[in-house]
Amino acid sequence: MDGRHSRISVLMFPWLAHGHISPFLELAKKLTKRNFHIYFCSTPVNLRPIKEKLPEKYSLSIQLVELHLPSLPELPPHYHTTNGLPPHLMPTLKKAFDMASPNFSTIVKNLRPDLLIYDFLQQWAPSIALSRNIPAVEFLPTNAAMTSFVIHLTKNPGVEFPFPEIYLRDNYAISKFQNVLESSANGIKDTERAVECCEQSSEIVLIKTFREIEAKYLDYLSELTGKKIVPVGPLVQDPVHEYDEKPGIMEWLNNKERSSTVFVSFGSEYFLSKEEMEEIAYGLEQSMVPFIWVVRFPGGAKVSLEMALPKGFLDRVGDGGMVVEGWAPQTKILEHSSIGGFSSHCGWSSVLESMKLGVPIIAMPMHLDQPINARLVEEVGMGLEVERDMNGKLKREEVAKVIREVVVEKAGESVRQKAKELKEKLISKGEEEIDEVVQEVVQLCRKKNRH
Structure with a gap:
């Protein structure tokens, strides 16, 4: 599909979480290369880091649009995001989001886009667009299995x-998943919002996956929803070349043997409990596999690394391990030749990044969609899950065992091989999914113009 359609303007409107904003932004970048103009709508606190980091080449084709949420006493503007939001305020954030629908309506009225691409929680957004004869398409940054x-x-x-x-x-997985099913705000369950969002989508639903790993789930999802499900591919962010902040990481990795080291990270919005941190630390130590571990603490938590980790841990592992606090260039680390495994919470973006870079996964799902994502990782054959005990606790012996199996031992050879194969498959596919997305979207907009 070439870019020879007349320019189409798209209003993109993700849910207020990094794991949603990031894939929406990656999709936006791909569309701008194919003659689309993007209005990217979120709260000021979410747009600020995008404004700082968005490469200059997108300055004309991606326009950032601020959505102002009502000011609630318990929800100041820096909490208009899930990043760093105290968990008990999540329902309040969703309520404030709903209360911003009149502001969103004004944005749609003023911008008059050709198309709205929206997320799974804001069932009022497609209603607003459709009432103005603007087609609205849902984009799911999760996978088809989940x-x-x-649904x-x-x-x-x-x-x-x-x-x-x-x-x-x-x-553990059952209780965490129950929370997902029961989660509600403003008198509406999240699952009800999700079903309604899907029902309102104009003919198609976009989803962040690819057919080679999820064909049967894509087909079943289409059967359940009555919509054509269009995969957009993995949408992995290109590595950002800004490593001055932590130059020591790459130097340290350069001194490790090929595929010998495990990268450990649990995403930007999950914080390990002290007990989880201890079991993972001892598991890493017992595995005898070199590791690079990104540790994060909730905003404002006054904790030092030494206090959080087992006594003497850093001295005992010495040069065999590196613990990085806060942020690390994940893509850059994962594509380094010394990395042989990714110990991950199985957030879907991280799983796809691993696939694209050919790194096998040591799965330690924590909450939300992650337990299901871990099942898919095992089914695809590119990772193994660390089993929890009867009480849902991680155990150091099990952590060490699975790390060794995936990175070092002969038993993990098939997992390592499968990760390589997926990488090659994704390279050879290029961006064929995005071409299909463009085709579908252009068709929708043409239909609208004919009516």
Whole structure:
């Protein structure tokens, strides 16, 4: 599909979480290369880092549009994002988001885009667009296995999910997933919002995955929703070349043997408990595998690394491990030749990044969609999950065992091989999914113009 359609303006409107904003922005960048003009809408606190980091070449084609949420006493503007939001304020954030719908309506009225691309929680957004005869398409930054699993449970309670490979493997996963199903705000369950958002999508639904790993789930999702499901590919962010902040990381990795080291990170919005941190630390130590571990603490937490980690841990591991506090260039680390495994919470963006870079996964899902994502990682064959005990606790012996199996031992050879194959497959595919997305979207906009 070439870019020879007349320029189309798209209003992109993700949910207020980094794991949603980031794929929406990556999709926006891909579309600008194909003759689309993007209005990217979020709260000022979410747009600030984008404004600082967005490369100059996008300055004309991606326009940032501020959505102002109402000022609630318990939700000052720096909390108009899930990043650093105290968990008990999540329902308040969703309520404030709903209350901003009149502001969003004004934005749609003023910008008059050709198309709205929206997320799974704001069922009022497509209603506003459709009332103005603007097609609205949902974009899901999750995978088809998770989405079809949730919609199946919502629409067919008590009926077994037709794919036995996807299940909740222990009480911990069940309790975390129950939270997802029960989560609600402003009197509406998240699952109800999700189903309604899907129903309002104009003919198609976009989803961040690719057919080679999820064909049957894409087909089942289409059956459940009555929509054509269009995968957009992995949308992995290109590495940002700004490593002056932590130059020591690359030097340290350069001194490690090829595929010998494990990268450990649990995403930007999950914070390990002291107990989890201890078990992971001892597990890394017992594995005898070199590691680079990104440790994060909640904003404002006055904790030093030495206090958080087991006594003497840093001295004992010496040069065999590096602990980095706060931020690290994840893509740059994962593509380094010394990395042989990624110990991950299985946030979907991280899983796809691993696939694109050919790094096998040591799965330690924590909450949200992660337990289901970990099942998919094992089904695809490019990773193994660390099993928890009967009480849902991580155990150091199990952590060490799975790290060794994935990175070092002969038993993990097939996992390492599968990761390589997926990388090659993604390289050879290029951006064919984006071309199909463009085709579908152009068709929708042409249909609208004919009416």
